[in-house]
Structure formats: C-alpha cells, structure tokens
Amino acid sequence: xxxxxxxxxxxxxxxxxxxxxxxxxxxxxxxxxxxxxxxxxxxxxxxxxxxxxxxxxxxxxxxxxxxxxxxxxxxxxxxxxxxxxxxxxxxxxxxxxxxxxxxxxxxxxxxxxxxxxxxxxxxxxxxxxxxxxxxxxxxxxxxxxxxxxxxxxxxxxxxxxxxxxxxxxxxxxxxxxxxxxxxxxxxxxxxxxxxxxxxx
Ligand SMILES: Nc1ncnc2c1ncn2[C@@H]1O[C@H](COP(=O)(O)OP(=O)(O)OP(=O)(O)O)[C@@H](O)[C@H]1O
Ligand SMILES: O=P(O)(O)OC[C@H]1O[C@H](OP(=O)(O)OP(=O)(O)O)[C@H](O)[C@@H]1O
Numbered sequence: 001x002x003x004x005x006x007x008x009x010x011x012x013x014x015x016x017x018x019x020x021x022x023x024x025x026x027x028x029x030x031x032x033x034x035x036x037x038x039x040x041x042x043x044x045x046x047x048x049x050x051x052x053x054x055x056x057x058x059x060x061x062x063x064x065x066x067x068x069x070x071x072x073x074x075x076x077x078x079x080x081x082x083x084x085x086x087x088x089x090x091x092x093x094x095x096x097x098x099x100x101x102x103x104x105x106x107x108x109x110x111x112x113x114x115x116x117x118x119x120x121x122x123x124x125x126x127x128x129x130x131x132x133x134x135x136x137x138x139x140x141x142x143x144x145x146x147x148x149x150x151x152x153x154x155x156x157x158x159x160x161x162x163x164x165x166x167x168x169x170x171x172x173x174x175x176x177x178x179x180x181x182x183x184x185x186x187x188x189x190x191x192x193x194x195x196x197x198x199x200x
Contacts, residue, residue: 001044002189005064006031007052007073011174014089015068022198045193056081056177065182066190072151072172076112081177084190085199090174092153096167099140105147109139116149119169137161 006012012031019028030042040047048064055069056079067081070090074083094115098105109130110116120127130145139145141161151172152158152165176197178190 001046002066002186002193003046003048003064004193005048005050005055005058005067005069007055007069007174008049009052011052011068011070011090012049014174018087018089024196044189053077059177059179062179062181065179065186066193067177068174069177070172071170071175072112072115074175074177075170076114079177080180082180082183083175083177084183085176085194087174087176087197087199090172092151092172094149094169094172095152095165096147096149096169097137097140097152097158097163097165098147099163100146101164101166102146107145108147108149109136109145110149111136112149115169119149137163 006015016028016031026042027045030040031047034040034049038049040049048058050058052069052073055067055073056077058064059067059081060079068087072094094112096105104125105127107128107130108116108120109132111131111133113129113131116129130139132139136148136150137157140148140163147166149169155165158165183190
C-alpha cells in the first residue's frame, strides 16, 4: 500500500483533469466520486486529501509516502522531503502586483512571507511584509499594502480588482515529493506509481 497526500482545492482539479486526459481512469473515478471523504482508496493506492500547505507535513512525518503539492508551498516551507518530479499540471507563477507602478514598494501583503522576504532581501530593498491567508489582492485595493506577492494564473483576479502585474517571479507547478525513508524502503512501489502517472 502506498499513501499519497494530495493537495485539494485547485490543484486537485488540475490533477483530475490530467488523469482524465492522460492517465488513470481508476484513480480519476475514485477521486471524482469522493464527496466529502478525505481518505480515498483505490487498489494499492490510498489518497489523503489535505490542504496544500499540509502536504509536506504528512510526507515529512511519514504518514504519507508521497505527496503532490505546488512548488509555491515547497518554496515557502523548508520541508525535509525528497522532491522527485516536476508534474505537468498546476501551472501558474508568483508575481508582484499593485494598483499603481511605484519606484519602490515599501509594504507588501502576501501569504508567502518567506518567498517575499527572500526576493526583496536579494533585491536589497527593505520592505514591511504583512501576512494574510487569502484574498490578498484586497490589501492592495484598499491601500493596506502598496503591492502584493501572490499567485497569478489567468490574471483574472488581478484584472477584476484593478491591479496589474508589475514583476513576474518564479514559475509554479505541481511537484511529487517523497518521504526520505519511504524513498528507499518503497522504491519499487514509488517507481510503479510514477509509471502509472505517465509523466515523462
Ligand atoms: N489560481 C490558481 N491557478 C492554478 N493553480 C493555483 C491557483 N492558485 C493556487 N494554485 C495552486 O494550487 C495549490 C492549492 O491552492 P488552493 O488555494 O486551491 O488550495 P488549498 O488552500 O489547499 O485548498 P482549499 O480550497 O481547500 O482551501 C497552490 O499551492 C498552488 O500551487
Ligand atoms: O490569476 P487567477 O486565475 O485569477 O488566479 C489567481 C488567484 O488564485 C489564488 O487564489 P484563490 O482562489 O486560491 O483564493 P485565496 O488565495 O483568496 O484563498 C491566488 O491567490 C489568486 O488570488
């Protein structure tokens, strides 16, 4: 039995689309038919449906052998897991966005405090960072911050809130990570799972 911690929310939707188009109807059906269940089993695979932020914790603790989460989460947290593969879904990017273009941004609202601090430290620009857990765009709309660092995919949320992307930062996509112990003890099962995923 292989246990996989899977980010729910938007990434689960992208994973399901991927499975539907390229992959594994058994997993697709099992995950699609799950209503509010957080534990979904199909044959020798057990999926744990958790918040993306918590995927590295389940994997690090060895509750899950593998995890699928966004590279945004891995960039923000320093997790003791093995990153195995870049997966071909969940594509978006980090960006700095604001209402007005300014020569320097002093107050930044974001969910991604570490990513933001690293960027502005490297740029040699001192900033105050305000941590929010969602609806980050609002901070720039109402002037709590003069810019935000957030994920952009279609750009629709920025547009609808009168904000513009100023600087494009790192690309984001889904990643497959493994527990460091399971990586050795379950290597054959992990290889089989990757083969079934049909990721080149
Ligand atoms: N607009 C987006 N487009 C594409 N991928 C995104 C977008 N926003 C976030 N993601 C990716 O999906 C992952 C999960 O994001 P999301 O906010 O939907 O999940 P969550 O907070 O775990 O779920 P929940 O809906 O249960 O709160 C993110 O870590 C990121 O990699
Ligand atoms: O470019 P777009 O396609 O519009 O996607 C970007 C939006 O998606 C994510 O938010 P989410 O919907 O997860 O909401 P939250 O961060 O406010 O919880 C992200 O934080 C942006 O707000």
